[in-house]
Amino acid sequence: MxxxxxxxxxxxxxxxxxxxxxxxxxxxxxxxxxxxxxxxxxxxxxxxxxxxxxxxxxxxxxxxxxxxxxxxxxxxxxxxxxxxxxxxxxxxxxxxxxxxxxxxxxxxxxxxxxxxxxxxxxxRPAPNTIVFSKYAYYCLEEQRFMVIFLNTSVSRLENCTISSYFKIGRNWQVSPAVSPPFLTTAVQTFFVDSHTEDEIREKLMDGDCLRVCVSGNLLGSEVAASVQYKPHEILVLQSRTFIAKYEPFWRPNFGDPEFFEMFHYKPEGAQTLAERFALN
Structure with a gap:
């Protein structure tokens, strides 16, 4: 052969x-x-x-x-x-x-x-070098999805790539990869896929999901992590202004309950993508 x-x-x-x-x-x-x-x-x-x-x-x-x-x-x-x-x-x-x-x-x-x-x-970098928030977000003003993640190491990640795609209506829609030169140890917030409310309302189906992968170089070693968010794990927010809450946490204490609550941000009464667009 x-x-x-x-x-x-x-x-x-x-x-x-x-x-x-x-x-x-x-x-x-x-x-x-x-x-x-x-x-x-x-x-x-x-x-x-x-x-x-x-x-x-x-x-x-x-x-x-x-x-x-x-x-x-x-x-x-x-x-x-x-x-x-x-x-x-x-x-x-x-x-x-x-x-x-x-x-x-x-x-x-x-x-x-x-x-x-x-x-x-x-x-070898620890498996939890890159940690994602429990939720992704759909910002109505920007009509884009946003993800939050953290580089938990004490060194910044070099030569990074952030790729994502959203499965909507049985179709995979791949967005161009983003390549920031480095990621610090602060909380990272990135816009990824862009979809209008009308498109989501018309096409969203059970089984659709948002997938995100982050990779980079940590002190000579490659590190990567990926996550999948289903519609009931994506929160609908008016805008991304809430990210100002993360600014005091440059090198956060991971055991701090206040930081944990902010990192997995879920405001009271926030709807999920499934709830807002009536996905059964």
Missing amino acids: SPYQNHRKLPKKRPGRFLKFVDETSLGALVVYGLMVYVGAVVTISLIEFAAFNFFGLQWVKSSSGGPIDFWDMIYFNFVTILTVGYGDISPHGFGRTLSTLEALFGVGLFAGGVSLLTVKAL
């Missing part, structure tokens, strides 16, 4: 499960899992070797003192081998040299892979 036809071939299973697991697992948990793999490998190998010594008389490890080797000596020897330390007080001989070489190669590969994985995990 030509490599240009690979996009037509379905995989046998969904790819990316390991990456999804790493993304959803904390750094501390990954360290614990790595230690468990090391300990598990050492204990398993030691049990096999100890059984071979005692039940089959196969002896491929010897002590420099010439004394007998018990199970805990095997644990110690295999930890030293898999960590590629090699003190020499217990050493392999004969066929044991081949096994110890393979064990050391496994340990080096496991260590290198673990360090690489933890480095990527540590430098």
Whole structure:
């Protein structure tokens, strides 16, 4: 099959499960899992070797003192081998040299892979680097949708892109992407799709939605987040003047109830898009 036809071939299973697991697992948990793999490998190998010594008389490890080797000596020897330390007080001989070489190669590969994985995990932006408000807004004066989101990191996002599209009447209407040079750590408010009230009233259907994606570069790493707002999650407001409330929150305290209420702004009596345009 030509490599240009690979996009037509379905995989046998969904790819990316390991990456999804790493993304959803904390750094501390990954360290614990790595230690468990090391300990598990050492204990398993030691049990096999100890059984071979005692039940089959196969002896491929010897002590420099010439004394007998018990199970805990095997644990110690295999930890030293898999960590590629090699003190020499217990050493392999004969066929044991081949096994110890393979064990050391496994340990080096496991260590290198673990360090690489933890480095990527540590430098990877947090999943909630970009957080959206619970609501999107339709401003009547501008007849445009507006979204509110926050860069929760302590550094600004560079080379950003904000793309959006509104599904109305079974048709996807894609707006040109907006490319601000950077986004600060303050609350961000952006107009996205433009639609008249008459168009929405005429075409709005159950299943329509507004989708928004924000991406950018955070200290050399790519970060992106997307959100979907259904009509009952889009509030209808007269104008965008309420955004002045966000100005005092340059670097907000995320645990502040006042900020939480403002970020998820919902004035009393505000109608949703579904309610205003009588969507059942």
